[in-house]
Amino acid sequence: MSGLNTETIASLREPLRKGDIDTFDIVNDIKRAIDQDAQHVQPLNAYIRFDMDLIGREIEESKARQPALRDTLLGGVPIAVKDLINVMGGTTTCASNILREYVSPYDATAVQNMKRCGGIPAGKLNMDEFGRGSSNENSAFGVVGNPFNRSKIPGGSSGGAACAVAADLAIAALGSDTGGSIRQPASMCGVFGIKPTYGRVSRYGLVAYASSLDQIGTSAKTVADGALLLEAISGHDVCDSTSAREAVPRFSEYVGREIKGLRIGIPDEYFGEGLDEEVRNCIHRGIKVLEEAGARIRKISLKYTRYAIATYYIIATAEASSNLARFDGIRYGTRSVETDDLIDLYHENRSKGFGEEVKRRILLGTFTLSSGYYDAYYLKAQKARTLVQRDFHDAFREVDLIVTPVSPIPAWDIGVMVDDPLQMYLADVYTVPVNLAGLPGASVPCGRTADGLPVGLQLIAPLFREDEIFRAASVVEEGFDAV
Amino acid sequence: MKIDKTTIDWVAELARINLSPEEKREMEIQLARILDYMDVLNELDLEDVEPTAHTLGYTNVMRKDEQGKSFDVGVVEKLAPKWGNGHVIVPRIV
Numbered sequence: 001m002s003g004l005n006t007e008t009i010a011s012l013r014e015p016l017r018k019g020d021i022d023t024f025d026i027v028n029d030i031k032r033a034i035d036q037d038a039q040h041v042q043p044l045n046a047y048i049r050f051d052m053d054l055i056g057r058e059i060e061e062s063k064a065r066q067p068a069l070r071d072t073l074l075g076g077v078p079i080a081v082k083d084l085i086n087v088m089g090g091t092t093t094c095a096s097n098i099l100r101e102y103v104s105p106y107d108a109t110a111v112q113n114m115k116r117c118g119g120i121p122a123g124k125l126n127m128d129e130f131g132r133g134s135s136n137e138n139s140a141f142g143v144v145g146n147p148f149n150r151s152k153i154p155g156g157s158s159g160g161a162a163c164a165v166a167a168d169l170a171i172a173a174l175g176s177d178t179g180g181s182i183r184q185p186a187s188m189c190g191v192f193g194i195k196p197t198y199g200r201v202s203r204y205g206l207v208a209y210a211s212s213l214d215q216i217g218t219s220a221k222t223v224a225d226g227a228l229l230l231e232a233i234s235g236h237d238v239c240d241s242t243s244a245r246e247a248v249p250r251f252s253e254y255v256g257r258e259i260k261g262l263r264i265g266i267p268d269e270y271f272g273e274g275l276d277e278e279v280r281n282c283i284h285r286g287i288k289v290l291e292e293a294g295a296r297i298r299k300i301s302l303k304y305t306r307y308a309i310a311t312y313y314i315i316a317t318a319e320a321s322s323n324l325a326r327f328d329g330i331r332y333g334t335r336s337v338e339t340d341d342l343i344d345l346y347h348e349n350r351s352k353g354f355g356e357e358v359k360r361r362i363l364l365g366t367f368t369l370s371s372g373y374y375d376a377y378y379l380k381a382q383k384a385r386t387l388v389q390r391d392f393h394d395a396f397r398e399v400d401l402i403v404t405p406v407s408p409i410p411a412w413d414i415g416v417m418v419d420d421p422l423q424m425y426l427a428d429v430y431t432v433p434v435n436l437a438g439l440p441g442a443s444v445p446c447g448r449t450a451d452g453l454p455v456g457l458q459l460i461a462p463l464f465r466e467d468e469i470f471r472a473a474s475v476v477e478e479g480f481d482a483v
Numbered sequence: 484m485k486i487d488k489t490t491i492d493w494v495a496e497l498a499r500i501n502l503s504p505e506e507k508r509e510m511e512i513q514l515a516r517i518l519d520y521m522d523v524l525n526e527l528d529l530e531d532v533e534p535t536a537h538t539l540g541y542t543n544v545m546r547k548d549e550q551g552k553s554f555d556v557g558v559v560e561k562l563a564p565k566w567g568n569g570h571v572i573v574p575r576i577v
Binding site: 102103105106198199212238241242244306307309310311313314321325328329330331332333334335338339340341342343344345346347348350351354356359360362363364366367370377379380381382383384385386387389421422425436437438463 | 490491493494495497498499500501502506510513514516517518520521522523524526527529532533534535536537538539541544546554558559561562563564565571573574575576
């Protein structure tokens with residue numbers, strides 16, 4: 001018999017509410033599944049830590065704090081958290097040696113909100129170090145496997161999140177998305193993943209990678225679960241000056257609504273050279289499902305798409321080099337070496353603490369921000385960003401939603417792209433424009449390749465219109481469930 | 484953009500990162516390739532385009548000027564790799 005780990009938030013709420021099951025039962029089943037996976041010759045390695053004592057304490061505290069826990073939105077369901085988001089009392093390693101022993105003294109606002117809605121933080125998920133990577137191969141805690149083929153990458157950087165949800169090692173998860181880090185792994189692992197509008201969820205307590213692009217979102221087994229969890233964590237926060245004062249709709253109420261007359265744009269630029277034929281076919285089938293449900297499909301053009309990768313990597317690495325300047329082994333984190341000189345201390349600890357991809361991005365960002373090159377790179381990229389953003393805003397005058405692939409290719413073999421960072425960056429072509437424009441975007445499963453690898457369809461909406469995404473995503477989900 | 488060993492040394496110094504001779508050679512090749520790719524932006528006429536720093540366009544977001552909570556010294560002490568006499572200890576600066 002399959003355990004409670006295979007259930008969803010929606011399916012667990014009722015038995016939890018009735019008292020037929022307890023959060024401990026769910027966590028025990030998850031733990032059993034994780035232990036079982038660890039016995040595999042190629043473990044998925046989705047978690048950095050699944051600390052039963054800590055989770056037990058969270059459950060007891062939640063029950064004590066909320067006598068009506070079972071009547072809350074999430075009803076006591078355990079939710080796994082990417083290890084870049086602070087959960088008080090446990091480690092937040094960011095999959096980096098420099099924070100290997102860092103114990104967070106506070107909860108991120110998203111975690112606090114989730115707890116208030118009855119979600120129990122349970123386990124910290126593996127990822128690319130500091131969120132830098134598209135394959136989950138850049139982790140100080142080892143590579144994560146793809147549940148559909150363990151020799152393939154799960155995508156990144158929230159690879160652990162998508163993997164755990166897909167393999168029933170979690171009910172649902174909180175991740176973060178800077179250039180596709182929730183959507184791309186969701187696509188490759190066949191789960192639903194949404195990055196809401198920039199500002200929808202507070203970034204307080206999310207370790208910063210590229211502050212103008214980072215956003216917390218959800219990975220889930222179903223669109224309905226993604227909506228419930230996003231509803232729980234969203235909202236304005238005084239601790240994050242970039243968080244939005246917009247009202248948060250009941251996202252879950254849009255799941256299952258009809259989409260008759262919804263105008264959907266298909267941008268030519270996202271279906272050109274480099275798109276795998278099988279992925280293309282899956283996306284076309286997804287578009288057909290939407291059309292059959294009454295959506296009006298039309299072609300559109302996003303002509304600045306080809307500039308998005310360069311723009312994104314200049315901005316993201318510049319912001320990252322600045323954000324990561326704080327990690328030096330002085331006030332917190334790992335000080336692995338003692339020196340007589342302060343500057344040497346910075347050098348030694350940062351060099352030992354950061355992995356290769358992180359160093360590469362820090363150097364790239366430091367270069368583009370340095371005196372003499374700022375105008376040629378950073379300023380230019382900020383201007384190009386305006387054009388990418390304008391492209392979307394113009395398109396949304398004609399359509400309500402844009403549909404594209406998430407990744408041009410399905411999950412690739414572990415190891416094949418590690419020596420070619422530019423090649424890996426180029427694979428982010430369909431996801432980074434959404435972050436540059438601050439828009440909400442999601443990946444919903446729309447079939448598999450002949451080899452059985454999942455393919456995700458991307459839905460992009462105007463600012464703060466996640467409701468449209470949930471409507472359309474549930475139609476796609478239903479369309480492919482029925483196949 | 485021409486990246487050479489001197490540029491890598493200079494950037495690594497700015498970023499406070501040590502690189503082995505091998506890492507330097509590798510970074511030189513990889514960063515040069517990546518920056519060459521970035522030159523695609525030179526195709527754009529950006530003369531009259533305003534830069535975007537933030538997608539929602541918020542400026543000067545203030546909160547109330549009130550004293551908030553902060554961590555107790557004990558919490559900070561636990562986080563610090565080296566601590567003594569109520570202070571974080573670092574190598575001699577002056």
